Amino acid sequence: MSWDVVIGIETHVQLQTKTKIFSGASTAFGAEPNTQACLLSIALPGTLPVLNYEAVQCAIKFGLATNAEIASRSIFARKNYFYPDLPKGYQISQYELPVVGKGSLEIEVGEIKKTVRITRAHLEEDAGKSSHGAVENGTGIDLNRAGTPLLEIVSEPDMNSAEEAVAYAKKLHELVQWIGICDGNMQEGSFRCDINVSVKRKGAEKLGTRREIKNLNSFKFIEQAIHYETQWQIEMLEEGKAIQQATVLFNPETGETKAMRSKEEANDYRYFPDPDLLPLEISDEKISQIKAGMTELPHLMKVRLESDYQLSSYDAAGITRDKHVADYFFATLKEAAEPKQIANWILGQLFSKLNEHNLSIEHSPIKPEVLSLLLKRIQDGTISNNGAKQLFEKLWLSPDLQIDVLIESEGLKQVSDSGLIETMIDEVLKNNQAMVDEYRSGKEKAFNALVGQIMKVSKGKANPGQVNDLLKKKLS
Ligand code: ADP
Ligand code: MG
Numbered sequence: 001m002s003w004d005v006v007i008g009i010e011t012h013v014q015l016q017t018k019t020k021i022f023s024g025a026s027t028a029f030g031a032e033p034n035t036q037a038c039l040l041s042i043a044l045p046g047t048l049p050v051l052n053y054e055a056v057q058c059a060i061k062f063g064l065a066t067n068a069e070i071a072s073r074s075i076f077a078r079k080n081y082f083y084p085d086l087p088k089g090y091q092i093s094q095y096e097l098p099v100v101g102k103g104s105l106e107i108e109v110g111e112i113k114k115t116v117r118i119t120r121a122h123l124e125e126d127a128g129k130s131s132h133g134a135v136e137n138g139t140g141i142d143l144n145r146a147g148t149p150l151l152e153i154v155s156e157p158d159m160n161s162a163e164e165a166v167a168y169a170k171k172l173h174e175l176v177q178w179i180g181i182c183d184g185n186m187q188e189g190s191f192r193c194d195i196n197v198s199v200k201r202k203g204a205e206k207l208g209t210r211r212e213i214k215n216l217n218s219f220k221f222i223e224q225a226i227h228y229e230t231q232w233q234i235e236m237l238e239e240g241k242a243i244q245q246a247t248v249l250f251n252p253e254t255g256e257t258k259a260m261r262s263k264e265e266a267n268d269y270r271y272f273p274d275p276d277l278l279p280l281e282i283s284d285e286k287i288s289q290i291k292a293g294m295t296e297l298p299h300l301m302k303v304r305l306e307s308d309y310q311l312s313s314y315d316a317a318g319i320t321r322d323k324h325v326a327d328y329f330f331a332t333l334k335e336a337a338e339p340k341q342i343a344n345w346i347l348g349q350l351f352s353k354l355n356e357h358n359l360s361i362e363h364s365p366i367k368p369e370v371l372s373l374l375l376k377r378i379q380d381g382t383i384s385n386n387g388a389k390q391l392f393e394k395l396w397l398s399p400d401l402q403i404d405v406l407i408e409s410e411g412l413k414q415v416s417d418s419g420l421i422e423t424m425i426d427e428v429l430k431n432n433q434a435m436v437d438e439y440r441s442g443k444e445k446a447f448n449a450l451v452g453q454i455m456k457v458s459k460g461k462a463n464p465g466q467v468n469d470l471l472k473k474k475l476s
Helices: 053-065 162-178 219-238 284-292 298-309 313-319 323-335 339-356 368-379 385-397 403-409 418-431 433-440 445-457 464-475
Strands: 003-014 077-080 090-093 103-109 112-125 129-135 138-142 149-155 191-201 211-216 246-251 256-262
Touching (some): 003 162, 053 112, 053 149, 053 284, 090 112, 112 162, 162 191, 162 298, 211 219, 211 256, 219 246, 219 256, 298 313, 298 323, 298 339, 313 323, 323 339, 323 368, 339 368, 368 385, 385 403, 418 433, 418 464, 433 464
Antiparallel strands (some): 077 090, 103 112, 191 211
16 A cells, blocks of 8 residues: 655744843853843743844744745734743743744755745744753753744645655755854754654545654754654554554654654643733834845855856755855855856865865865965966866865965976977877877777877876867877
8 A cells, every 4th residue: 555645844943143032141052051041031020021123033034035924913922831941831932923924945856846835934932951860869950041032934744755854954954044044053953843744545635643753953863753753654554553643752762753742732732912022013114124134045046156157057056055155156256257167166176175074164274265266277277177186185284375386386387388288299199100090090089099198298287278279280
């Protein structure tokens, strides 16, 4: 029997604001426990929330980037539940009227493009953290994170495989960093996904019962958890058992998912508008103003790189995956105007070095000015592509070395003097009459063999383009 997999994703994106969503306490990661727990974070009676407008701006930017409706009026609500890391007894969130409404995100899996609809995105505060074993014989509560601003982005159940779910999560992860609303640090929990999975008979209309895998903070875990969960649900159904709606946890050690609790309903939370906060009103002027200040979106930049700079779709995608890479590309382009060559070097040579050393491009020892000078030396014929690769290795270790001095000291200067090259060609032709005859009798391959001989005589330094041109002339 075959089955369809259906996946919808809720993503918690930690917004990159200096202070918390309803107070002036710092949101910096990694401080000593409770040193960033202000009176509001610990829910001291009498404290009142004041909305941080930076967080609202982040939500608006996200709405604009996903072509979504931005609500002119939205409401903060109290979501009531009891847990040790939530001293107020409720989380401030948005329920009926979220700040960002219906939008969409384009994903690509291989060659196939797909639009994933976004249901909504709403602002809310994060809870604190329970640290089991942090204190002797008990659990420590750290309220540093309490009140950190989150944007919860809810997708429609539009994904049908683990690959699509991962493509969506990656695309969203790239986008929120690109527009500067999230640092994207998944280890620190700045971007975490709840994955809702159900299966149904192939082609059936009605969706199956979902189970929600909570709090995944790596793409690999997302993929593994979906594979396991899907298999588990299919086995249950094939044994004739029913799926219970549930919240489940993924265990990275075993690769399995396990039910944590039966799924709560919205009415369990007794949502109601928070009387301490006014409705959030956003004017059209405010939206236009934020829109005007936003950088070009990655999918638009990708189209531009293809049309204005003739990059392939693959190269353009590589350059627009990360804002820092795009910035690096344009900084290099400013000095050395060969877009295709620059893209090749960034995505090839530079990326493989960065990966090898586990560095992000902002920390590349080779800066755009240095790369562009290196590429210029290929363009003007001073060095060959291979010579440039050797220099790149040297520059990676000592980026302050002068490229032109290095070219001399490494003996990488190409011979571009046509008189000198002609002399070498004459010598090779004289000593390889057999090859010349072969070429003349129609064997194209003999031409390459002759080029090879000339390069050898020049100790690899003759400009290959010139060798080709001059040899052709001599032989015709
Ligand atoms: P809750 O907040 O209680 O988890 P929502 O109605 O907001 O519930 O839905 C959460 C997520 O579950 C959404 O991303 C939605 O797309 C997804 N979802 C809903 N029904 C299904 C289903 N049958 N299979 C898979 N995902 C689903
Ligand atoms: Mg949910």
